[in-house]
Amino acid sequence: xxxxxxxxxxxxxxxxxxxxxxxxxxxxxxxxxxxxxxxxxxxxxxxxxxxxxxxxxxxxxxxxxxxxxxxxxxxxxxxxxxxxxxxxxxxxxxxxxxxxxxxxxxxxxxxxxxxxxxxxxxxxxxxxxxxxxxxxxxxxxxxxxxxxxxxxxxxxxxxxxxxxxxxxxxxxxxxxxxxxxxxxxxxxxxxxxxxxxxxxxxxxxxxxxxxxxxxxxxxxxxxxxxxxxxxxxxxxxxxxxxxxxxxxxxxxxxxxxxxxxxxxxxxxxxxxxxxxxxxxxxxxxxxxxxxxxxxxxxxxxxxxxxxxxxxxxxxxxxxxxxxxxxxxxxxxxxxxxxxxxxxxxxxxxxxxxxxxxxxxxxxxxxxxxxxxxxxxxxxxxxxxxxxxxxxxxxxxxx
Numbered sequence: 001x002x003x004x005x006x007x008x009x010x011x012x013x014x015x016x017x018x019x020x021x022x023x024x025x026x027x028x029x030x031x032x033x034x035x036x037x038x039x040x041x042x043x044x045x046x047x048x049x050x051x052x053x054x055x056x057x058x059x060x061x062x063x064x065x066x067x068x069x070x071x072x073x074x075x076x077x078x079x080x081x082x083x084x085x086x087x088x089x090x091x092x093x094x095x096x097x098x099x100x101x102x103x104x105x106x107x108x109x110x111x112x113x114x115x116x117x118x119x120x121x122x123x124x125x126x127x128x129x130x131x132x133x134x135x136x137x138x139x140x141x142x143x144x145x146x147x148x149x150x151x152x153x154x155x156x157x158x159x160x161x162x163x164x165x166x167x168x169x170x171x172x173x174x175x176x177x178x179x180x181x182x183x184x185x186x187x188x189x190x191x192x193x194x195x196x197x198x199x200x201x202x203x204x205x206x207x208x209x210x211x212x213x214x215x216x217x218x219x220x221x222x223x224x225x226x227x228x229x230x231x232x233x234x235x236x237x238x239x240x241x242x243x244x245x246x247x248x249x250x251x252x253x254x255x256x257x258x259x260x261x262x263x264x265x266x267x268x269x270x271x272x273x274x275x276x277x278x279x280x281x282x283x284x285x286x287x288x289x290x291x292x293x294x295x296x297x298x299x300x301x302x303x304x305x306x307x308x309x310x311x312x313x314x315x316x317x318x319x320x321x322x323x324x325x326x327x328x329x330x331x332x333x334x335x336x337x338x339x340x341x342x343x344x345x346x347x348x349x350x351x352x353x354x355x356x357x358x359x360x361x362x363x364x365x366x367x368x369x370x371x372x373x374x375x376x377x378x379x380x381x382x383x384x385x386x387x388x389x390x391x392x393x394x395x396x397x398x
Contacts, residue, residue: 012057015053015056015057016057018091019050019053019054019057021088022049022087022088022089022091022092023046023050025087025088025089026042026046026080026084026087026088026089027046028087029042029084029086029087030084030086031083031084031086031127032084033046038083038127041079041083041123042080042083042084045076045079045080045083045089046076046080047076048072048075048076048079049072049073049076049077049080049089049092051069051072052069052070052072052073052076052092053069053073053092055069056069056070056073056095056099065104066100066103066104066108066109066111066112070096070099070100070112071096071112071115073092073093073095073096074092074093074096074097074112074113074115074116074119075115075116075119076092076119077089077090077091077092077093077094077095077096077116077119078092078093078115078116078117078118078119078121078123079119079120079122079123080092080123081093081116081119081120081123081124081134081137082119082120082121082122082123082124082125082126082127082128083123083127085124085128085133090137090140092116093113093116093120093141094140094141094144096112096116097109097112097113097116097141097142097144097145097148098144098145098147098148099148100112100113100145100148101144101145101146101147101148101149101151101152102148102149102151102152103152105149105152105153106145106146106149109145109148109149110142110145112145113138113142113145116141117134117137117138117141120134120137120138121134185360202229202233204268204304204308205225205226205228205229205268206229208225209222209225209226209229212225228267228268253289254281254284254285254288254289254290254292254293255277255281255284255289255316257293258275258277258292258293258296258314258316259275259277261293261296261297261300262275262296262300262314265300265303265304265312268304271303271308271309271310271311271312272311272312273311273312273313273314274311274312274313274314275314275316276313276314276315276316277316278316278317278318279316279317279319279320279324279326280318280319280320281318283318283319283326283386283387284316284318284326285387286387287364287365288326288365288384288387290361291358291361291362291365291367291382291384292316292326292328292382292384294357294358294361295328295330295358295361295369295380295382296314296316296328296330298354298355298357298358298380299312299314299330299371299380300312300314300330301354302354302355302378302380303332303378306378307332307377307378310332310333310377311332311333312330312331312332312333313329313330313331313332313333314328314329314330315327315328315329315330316328322386323386324386325367325383325384325385325386326367326383326384326385326386326387327381327382327383327384328380328381328382328383329379329380329381330379330380330381331374331377331378331379331380332377332378333376333377355369355371358371358380358382362382362383362384365384365385366384366385367382367383367384367385368382368383369381369382369383
């Protein structure tokens, strides 16, 4: 047991030294090895144990099973126990029983003990006529096999505990990695929603200002556009503060924020926008209200990019009953003459992350998000399950 933890060379030297000591005890016993009778039996048994011990020394753990040298060691040692009782031959059986218990457990170790006890019983009855002393040895062999088996089980439990600990650590690391990825994704959504909306409005105002300058427009018209750009920049900063507050867990008044978005789009895009919010506005709070607000923001930004000047209808159905969904629809319409609205320069600024972010928000809340073309324009639709808890409301929004 201890030898398994030592350096292999040192363990081999200790095994060889032990073999020499046990062999010398047999050689120096009263019934020492010889060429006839009992002495010949002792010589043969000593040769068997020596070869088996050397094999066990050379391949100490070649496989986790009961190997032939262990049976041979028990057989030779048990035979010497009766043929040369004044020697240390019982050590051979103890070693065989211990090794078997460490390798294969108690059940199979007892077969090795039985071989040693049987061999010892035969030689004891032949040469001594009484097997009373053998009973004590047999109990000792069984006890050492039991102790070795218990050590083996303790090792297995320790290995399993280490494996479980390693698996737990890997699981915790994976959970931490997923949590970091989710947090990074959430931050990316907020940054995109705020910057895309604010910068889109600024770009439109700057494009209009540039066009006015090229056309030689009067100072007041140009100044109005510049002031509008300044106002959009301030609104972008406010929106950034609201986004930071949302990341910190602050509540947001979604209905009022949606109205502000619609008003800002109406003023900056010079396009008609119709807003309808019905149901209980208290249901537009927390993550649900945040998702609806960001979806409206993304939809209006995309209209600015891909269909500037198109009329927009924003419908928010907050619902009133506990089982009612929260539904948002944003539709943009082409010009009445049927000509398709031409995309703005913003259309070349890239895209895809906003819609992806809206879809992620919907999925996190257990809802659905869709965006696609209609015969007369484009529709964005968000459906969210009922909020867990609705804030009380004193009135209804038209």
